[in-house]
Amino acid sequence: MTKYEYEKMISGDLFHGFAPELDALRKKASNLVHQMQSSYNGRSERIRLTKELLGTSDETTYLEKYAYFDYGINTHVGKNFYMNAGCVILDCGRVDIGNDVIFGPNIFAPLKIGDNVWIGGGSIILPGITIGNNSVIAAGSVVTKDVPENVVVAGNPAKFMKKIDN
Secondary structure (H helix, E strand, O other): OOHHHHHHHHOOOOOOOOOHHHHHHHHHHHHHHHHHHHOOOOHHHHHHHHHHHOOEOOOOOEEOOOOEEOOOOOEEEOOOOEEOOOOEEOOOOOEEEOOOOEEOOOOEOOOEEOOOOEEOOOOEEOOOOEEOOOOEEOOOOEEOOOEOOOEEEEOOOOEEEEEOOO
16 A cells, blocks of 8 residues: 555545555455454454454454444554444544443444443544543433543533542
8 A cells, every 4th residue: 555645544634545555454344344243253263353353452352243444453442342233433543442441332433532431322422532531421422522531421412420439
């Protein structure tokens, strides 16, 4: 791939999305996801496919069926990451997800998520958002601003509900 197009893509600049090399990366991600979803794979095979798909993952990463990634390789997850069914990660840019993070079903966004975070089902998190460690996004929330550490947010738009005491 032309390094130039890839670098433009991950830095958030305009890029040629149909460059053959970028298209090949998307197809590779799609094929890996399809392999994970098309039939039952034992744990070791799912781990292997996940490690090949994502930029960073380990044996504690679990992706349910119907996960979607643009590229996969730009997504980096910490330990104990669980991605429920129907989640979409648009990783044209780098996506960093911390340790002990759970995605409810149908979550869509490129973003940065700290450690020990829970995101409720049906939440929408706008691109570029950072979610701090130990925070909770209530189900159905629309997150339009960064979320600090140790809080619960809820609503549309998501608003501070309470502080979480450790």
